Amino acid sequence: MAGAYNVTELVITGLFQGAEVQRACFVLFLPVYLATLLGNGLIVLTVSVSQSLRSPMYFFLGYLSLVEICYSSTVVPKFIADLLAKVKTISFQGCLAQIFFFHFFGVAEILLLTVMAYDRYVAICKPLHYMSMMSRQLCRLLVAGSWLGGFLHSLIQILITIPLPFCGPNVIDHYFCDLHPLFKLACTDTFMVGIIMFVNSGLFSVCSFLTLLCSYIIILLSLRNHSAEGRRKALSTCAAHITVVVLFFGPAIFLYLRPASTFTADKLVAVFYTVITPMLNPIIYTLRNVEVKIAMGKLWGKTVNFRVK
Secondary structure: OHHHHOOOEEEEOOOOOOHHHHHHHHHHHHHHHHHHHHHHHHHHHHHHHOOOOOOHHHHHHHHHHHHHHHHHHOOHHHHHHHOOOOOOEEEHHHHHHHHHHHHHHHHHHHHHHHHHHHHHHHHHHOHHHHHHHOOHHHHHHHHHHHHHHHHHHHHHHHHHHOOOOOOOOOEEOOOOOOHHHHHOOOOOOOHHHHHHHHHHHHHHHHHHHHHHHHHHHHHHHHHHHOOHHHHHHHHHHHHHHHHHHHHHHHHHHHHHOOOOOOOHHHHHHHHHHHHHHHHHHHHHHHHOOHHHHHHHHHHHHHHHHHHHO
16 A cells, blocks of 8 residues: 555646647636536525425436536646646556545445436326325435445445555546556556456446336336326426436547547547536426426525616
């Protein structure tokens, strides 16, 4: 374990090398991150205070938006700050902490999306038993299970990384600390460690994605027995969730189910799911959900009236 700390500081190459390009990225990504905080924070606030959004679906949506804020904040603030730095560095302990929380919140989001698919299944396929099956206590347990699953997954990632000897070089070819680029710096064969990471990350994502896919196949088949209006309402709520699932799982599966590489394309894909997707999720949910838009309008109206008074 002591060998892991022969390298005490890591140099991050970043997304692009040119100073002008990095300044342009700073101008682009700073508003995106602020929009992520504002959009997801607004959903968390709206779900928390609105009496019309008390169903389990919005309970999970509020926690999903909270996870999005945390997930994006593990990577994006330092990434944006590094765009203006000539030399981008991070301590080895800081690198491990970033990996831990990045995977923690990432897997918590995966499990929350799976829970939300189950919630839609119960609401559409068993509507008469929905409120009894999706009790507030069960909802809290499912959210707690999502956090616990993310913690255990991330703990495994860190436990397989800490014993590795890192004796140089100390340059990470990425814009944040992740397992693939960090393993390349280890002074030992990381084949078996890579297999463990593949099973823990890649196969976990695929299995979760297949579970979500099967649940929506069952939902779509059950909709054949609904009226046209019932199908329209059900598909409207499911469409937003399916879109978020595809946007999140697509890039993650692409990166974690293939050999590590140093292609710039890989970094751009990572930018998509660490920077862009967390900003898009609140937009997707609010644009396709009338109840959320009405609740936000009421909240905005109360805020304006309070300021006027």
